Amino acid sequence: MLRDAGLRPTRQRMALAELLFSRGNRHISAELLHEEAVAVNVPVSLATVYNTLHQFTEAGLLREVAVEGTKTYFDTNTDDHHHFFIEGENRLVDIPGEGVSLAAMPRAPEGMEVVRVEVVVRVRPKT
Structure with missing residues (x-):
């Protein structure tokens, strides 16, 4: 999936993609994804999670949903x-x-x- 989207499948990207896409469609914040990664011993910083989510969004794998100025979710459902x-x-x-x-x-x-x-x-x- 990452290669098809033009992204290099690094270990961190693959681990975060597994967390994001293995549970069906979901809405998740960077902070929650970071907590999930830490809970399953994926060594990743919050900054890397943010960068990866934005890369996935730019590649068309996610949609960014801004709810308030400071609250953003990432949606695995990219349909309309x-x-x-x-x-x-x-x-x-x-x-x-x-x-x-x-x-x-x-x-x-x-x-x-x-x-x-x-x-x-x-x-x-x-x-």
Whole structure:
């Protein structure tokens, strides 16, 4: 998979890819992936985890989902879809791409094109 994406399969990349992709589709932060790596004795720094996640994203293996300015998740499902963000749990849940419709799209600035629209719907338990 790494070679097909144009990435050299180093030991650290392979170990992180195994953690990321062996459990089906998931949403994970760099910090949580780092904790998982440490728990299974993968010697990797948090900086390396961040770098690897960004490399995987640039290679098309992951999607980056920014929930807030400082909170970013990485999604192993690269298909067209959106997300519910469950406040208080800091958890993302997929919404199928056809589950959201937009009445109108703004025109892209001159010389630009819309690549993708990503919707994050924030939810919390009713009180």
